[in-house]
Amino acid sequence: MKALFLLQWQRLKREPLLIGSMILMSIIFVLSMGSSSVGDAVSVPTSFDESINEEERESWLDRLNQAEGFSFFQTDEKKAREDVALGTVPFSLKVMENDYQLLILNESAELQMLDQVVRQTFINEARLTAVEEQVNQESFREEVDQYMSEPPLVVKNETIGTESDNVGYNNELQVLFGMTLFFSMYTIIFSLSKIAEEKRSGTMNRIILSPVRKWQVYLGYMGYSFVIGFVHIVSVFLLFKYVFDFDVGDHFGSLIVVVGCFVFSVVALGMLMLGSVKTLEQLNAVVPIVTVSMAMIGGAYWPIEAVSNNILLAISKVVPVTYTMEALKSIAIYNQNLSGVLEPISIVLLIGVLCMGIGVNLFERKA
Amino acid sequence: MLETVDLKKVFKNNVAVNDANLYLDQGESVGLLGPNGAGKSTTISMISSLLVPTSGDVKWHGKSVVKDPKTIRDVLGVVPQDIALYEELSALENLKFFGKIYGLKGKELDTKINEVLEIVGLEERQKELVKTYSGGMKRRINIAVALLHEPEFIIMDEPTVGIDPQSRNYILEMVRQLNEEKGMTVLYTSHYMEEVERLCDRIYIMDHGKIIATGTKDELTSILSSEETILVELDRSYPNLIQALESLDDVLQVTEHDKGIKLIVPKGCRLLGKVFQQAEKEEAQIVSINVQVPTLEDVFLHLTGRKLRD
Ligand SMILES: Nc1ncnc2c1ncn2[C@@H]1O[C@H](COP(=O)(O)OP(=O)(O)OP(=O)(O)O)[C@@H](O)[C@H]1O
Ligand SMILES: [Mg+2]
Numbered sequence: 001m002k003a004l005f006l007l008q009w010q011r012l013k014r015e016p017l018l019i020g021s022m023i024l025m026s027i028i029f030v031l032s033m034g035s036s037s038v039g040d041a042v043s044v045p046t047s048f049d050e051s052i053n054e055e056e057r058e059s060w061l062d063r064l065n066q067a068e069g070f071s072f073f074q075t076d077e078k079k080a081r082e083d084v085a086l087g088t089v090p091f092s093l094k095v096m097e098n099d100y101q102l103l104i105l106n107e108s109a110e111l112q113m114l115d116q117v118v119r120q121t122f123i124n125e126a127r128l129t130a131v132e133e134q135v136n137q138e139s140f141r142e143e144v145d146q147y148m149s150e151p152p153l154v155v156k157n158e159t160i161g162t163e164s165d166n167v168g169y170n171n172e173l174q175v176l177f178g179m180t181l182f183f184s185m186y187t188i189i190f191s192l193s194k195i196a197e198e199k200r201s202g203t204m205n206r207i208i209l210s211p212v213r214k215w216q217v218y219l220g221y222m223g224y225s226f227v228i229g230f231v232h233i234v235s236v237f238l239l240f241k242y243v244f245d246f247d248v249g250d251h252f253g254s255l256i257v258v259v260g261c262f263v264f265s266v267v268a269l270g271m272l273m274l275g276s277v278k279t280l281e282q283l284n285a286v287v288p289i290v291t292v293s294m295a296m297i298g299g300a301y302w303p304i305e306a307v308s309n310n311i312l313l314a315i316s317k318v319v320p321v322t323y324t325m326e327a328l329k330s331i332a333i334y335n336q337n338l339s340g341v342l343e344p345i346s347i348v349l350l351i352g353v354l355c356m357g358i359g360v361n362l363f364e365r366k367a
Numbered sequence: 368m369l370e371t372v373d374l375k376k377v378f379k380n381n382v383a384v385n386d387a388n389l390y391l392d393q394g395e396s397v398g399l400l401g402p403n404g405a406g407k408s409t410t411i412s413m414i415s416s417l418l419v420p421t422s423g424d425v426k427w428h429g430k431s432v433v434k435d436p437k438t439i440r441d442v443l444g445v446v447p448q449d450i451a452l453y454e455e456l457s458a459l460e461n462l463k464f465f466g467k468i469y470g471l472k473g474k475e476l477d478t479k480i481n482e483v484l485e486i487v488g489l490e491e492r493q494k495e496l497v498k499t500y501s502g503g504m505k506r507r508i509n510i511a512v513a514l515l516h517e518p519e520f521i522i523m524d525e526p527t528v529g530i531d532p533q534s535r536n537y538i539l540e541m542v543r544q545l546n547e548e549k550g551m552t553v554l555y556t557s558h559y560m561e562e563v564e565r566l567c568d569r570i571y572i573m574d575h576g577k578i579i580a581t582g583t584k585d586e587l588t589s590i591l592s593s594e595e596t597i598l599v600e601l602d603r604s605y606p607n608l609i610q611a612l613e614s615l616d617d618v619l620q621v622t623e624h625d626k627g628i629k630l631i632v633p634k635g636c637r638l639l640g641k642v643f644q645q646a647e648k649e650e651a652q653i654v655s656i657n658v659q660v661p662t663l664e665d666v667f668l669h670l671t672g673r674k675l676r677d
Contacts, residue, residue, distance in 0.1 A: 003467035007453075010464075014455040014496075202451030205417050206512065209440050210468040 004220030019187050026183040026236050034175035042070050045089055047077040049096040060095055067117040170333055172246055177328045178300035180236045185291040188229035189270040193283055195221045196274050222267050229263040249332040257338055258327045261345045265320040265352035272355040275362025298322040320348045368393045374423040376409050383409040385576035396546045398567035399556040406576040407556040408448055411524050415445050444518030448525045450509045454498040458508045469516040483511040503534025520552045542566055560663045579670050591661035591669055595634050600627040602652040611645045
């Protein structure tokens, strides 16, 4: 069994392209889709009335830039007008002593948000200035800043997610979990398909004739595809946790246990698929269909909350991806630990055991 | 030592092997000869316990292989017809893996590997990847793997298909040595008459799933002992001459043979004169004429009315 297990790694070393590209794909997809909604601030060219001096301009920019979603930078008025006229930017801002002006190309949702952000900043500033004049105290602003950074009372809005609401939606983690699970299914099933390849090439006959037992053969292969799927997912998670600073919560250990259960169920599912197809060509055709539809239905591409069709929701109840996504999100977003996700992971394990039993039987019968 | 009893295999509606009975004694070298699709590989798969017969049994020292495959597996080496190796690994890595699954390890494994590499003559290129090997080299490693655990009985399924004459000679010589010097029992299948003639003590001829003849080479050719073959070589082909010869009373069979004609006639029927007469009549130019003792090829032709290879 050990020899069989090690053999697969030796073969992987010689032909690492397929598995390597699956891992790379998960990273690329998470990077490109996970970050698009965060950090990509819209830049707003900002010019100032001549009455505002350089120091005040700096502090205006600081205050404006505290708002998320927009990034304000200084430019001169003429340039700002030209850019808007040419359409290189959708809008620009002119700050005056007690008022502001927005120069716009056309109406848009972004414009309304921008207007709101700028207005709020102006109102706050006007209030502070008014109070400042009354108390007439130098250190007033610093005190306010300090007070705001350590507020005595915080109102936090948190709701446990249900299928119908969107609270707690975190695009970053949705993409990280979804894409990694999706691509790992390929890694796992293609690694497992080596067992069918050996049947075709005749090396399996040699193994059968040797003193190695049947169960050792299966264990060798499944062990290999389990480990490689597990390494795939965990290494991608680690990469995004430590290198790209994704906040995956404080229970990384629990995440890993959930991943382990998921990988087991996909190995079992792979076995079921291997047992159900007649040829390797059929398998290669079936794998993308099954993985893509499981990813769609199970909420790996988009949150399951976005699905409203009852039939699809019913199917999602037998797909391990659904429960794994649910468990991973509970741990990472709502800071649950393992005991909080016992139900979904036992369902995943159950699906795994069922598929494994049927799959191995079918595969054996084909011989 | 090995015996098959009314061995039969039916795939859907296709009877691949039909009541085959054959036996091998210890130290014997036995050939299984037959054209494509005769059922040789299927027979071998059943003997080696990889395929369960539809009916009948395989007995190894009297014990049923179908009921207890392990009885034969431990002492058996199989060289499959299609190369069964990991192409992306080197020959050495392949041998290491297959040695390990037979429980060999450490020094013992290394010694065995060197031994079989020497037998197949590939010591120098053992580190190269199998996919970079020539057809002949792949065939040799394919054999080496089957020898690793020192089987007492080796089955070779067309081990020389599609390779150059030099590699082929090497392999044939190797098999002869394994049989004669190491006392290995050999079951060798082929559709090359010469190989089986050269290597095997006894021969089974198989066609359409049935064993149609068996015996030593001499025994088999004596099937034709009451007949002889006349080979007439001509300067070109003369279809009319063939017809004319076919109509002669004593001639049993006439076939076109390269630029000549092959006649099978009863022994001592003094036909040569008539052949010359007919040739003169058709104005055919005889280059040479040859009276032969029958070969296995002729036996096959006689038994089936077909040539072994088309
Ligand atoms: N797995 C199978 N399923 C269905 N039919 C099969 C199977 N294996 C072999 N056959 C059929 O059984 C017959 C005998 O095949 P077999 O491979 O034993 O012939 P062979 O003598 O080894 O021929 P060759 O010289 O080409 O190797 C053929 O008609 C083949 O099509
Ligand atoms: Mg064959």
